[in-house]
Amino acid sequence: MFDQLSSIDASRTTWKIKARVTRMWPSVSVTDNGTETMKGYNLVLLDDDDCHVHVFVYADNWKYHANKIVEGGVFVISNFYTKDALGSLRPVSSKFCINFSPSTNIERDEDDFMIATHKFEFVDLSDLFVVVNAYEKPDSPDYSTDVIGVLVDFEHVWKIKTMYGLKDICKFRITDGRDSHKVTLWGNLAVTTDARVKEVKAGFKDGEEEPIIVIASSTKLKIWKSSVQISTLPASKIYINLDHDFVFAMRQRVREEGYVPFDKTTSSPTTTDVKEVVPVIETVTLKELSEKTSTDFLKMGFMCKVKVKSVEESDNWWYGSCNKNDCHEEVIKFEGKYQCARYQKNYPVPQKRLSKNKFSLYSYQYKYVTLKDPASYPPPLKQIAGREITVKVELTDDKILVSSTISVPSQSDGAGTPGSALLTSKRVKKEK
Structure with missing residues (x-):
């Protein structure tokens, strides 16, 4: 676990x-x-x-x-x-x-389809002025910034003289069709980005060039001559047409809004090692688990063996949520942006989170609903219907079982033998 x-x-x-x-x-x-x-x-x-x-x-x-x-x-x-x-x-x-x-x-x-390949905390391009103006320390803000948009006005790499000698540099603008900001890359990042842009453009057919979507992660923002300037840091990484839902969503957004390429104008506006005593995890039935309603059981873990009756495939697997680690709120699209009501933030594209899907577990005539699932319906999940699985659950004060980890026996294992973990961090609740 x-x-x-x-x-x-x-x-x-x-x-x-x-x-x-x-x-x-x-x-x-x-x-x-x-x-x-x-x-x-x-x-x-x-x-x-x-x-x-x-x-x-x-x-x-x-x-x-x-x-x-x-x-x-x-x-x-x-x-x-x-x-x-x-x-x-x-x-x-x-x-x-x-x-x-x-x-x-x-x-x-081994690779795990339940873990995304990337995560970003995007700031909408229209909000960059607000972000920079809110810095308490403009030269050293607490956090770097992730942005996404269409790459335009790309200037191929050239060399510039610095106090450390000649350095590679390239520049471009990032836009969402409404706002546009200048990006400057240095060193090896400039060289690799230049090569990637050439590769992408070489693959376009004559007259069919589509928007190149760029993601700039961990960048530094500053205001210069009434414009937000985006520069890179050692932590920065540039992704050109990344094979990801973020890029697909951004391309759809600019197409729906009738995107027209911008010209070259700027937009305004130490702890000590502690030995832990590992508690023994009690194995219970679903019926016994449902009777543990006392606050004495809060945050306690239990193991349950259950049989999967069916897997529900009708619901959507993903929903668009806030980009922050501690917020799973669904965002609302308004005027082309995605808004989080909890943090009052706008995002150019939503963070994809696993939505609430269902499969029923059967034991002692009790049914439970398990939540969380992947981007496309995975064959391994379908295969657990009719099989016995072992579930680790933890009780919380809202009387919902959370932090469940499910392990599925292999075809050759006995019914009560846990196998490899296929699903983790599930939310489970009782279905009446």
Whole structure:
């Protein structure tokens, strides 16, 4: 069983998580003569509950893990430290940061379709002035910014003289058909982006060029001459026509709004290692579980063996939600933007979250409904109908069973033998 990233704090080090490495980059210091020294390595981890956190590994510890980790891979990670996320221009909004030590255990796992390949915290282009003007420290804001839009006015890479010698640079504008802002890339990021744009344009048919959708993650914003300027950081990454729902949604948005390419005008407006006593998890029936209504059972975990009667396929699998880690509210489309009522924020495209789908579990004549599911209806989920599974559940004060982990026996296993975990972080509630 795995801990959710959203539940981790600094109380102990004996955590065990399963997450995807969505991004990784080095932290370097540069001397006056331009020499670079590596201070450590950074990762962004994303789990199946759509929560992502920043990981920093000091250079002395990175040598223990460097050959194990690849970007995009899914890993089981245990025994690590956590601390409050501090500093400026942080890559994600999580309130804590993870540190690996030499004793941190990292194992590559098979790919998991329940964990998304990417997560971004987009800010709508029309809100960038508001964001910059709200900075308490304009030169070092708390967080970096993710933006998405159409790439226009691309200037191919050239070299410019700096105090550290000649550096590669390229520029373009990012627009959503309403607002437009200038983006400047430096160094290797400029070179790789230039090559990717050339590759994409080379694939277009004559007269059929479609909008190139660009995502710029972990960028820095500043106002210069009444315009928002977007520049990159060591954590920044540029995605050109990424194969993702965000890109599809953005392309649909600009097409629906009759997008016309912009011209070159600017728009205005340390904790100590603590040994944990692991409690024994009680195995109960669904009937016994339904009778545990006392507050004494809150946050307690139980194991249940049940039989899946059927899998409901009629509902939608995904819904558009707020981009923040701690908000699962559904966003409302208004005037071309997606609005979160809870945080009063606008997003250019919604964050896709797994919606509420159903399958009925049968035991002692009680039915339960399990929520959470993937982008397209997966064959493995259909195959659990009629089979016995083991469910780990946790009771909360709203009398709904949450944080359920389901393991399914393989075809050759006995009925009561848990197999590989197919579904995690499910929400379960009783159906009358």
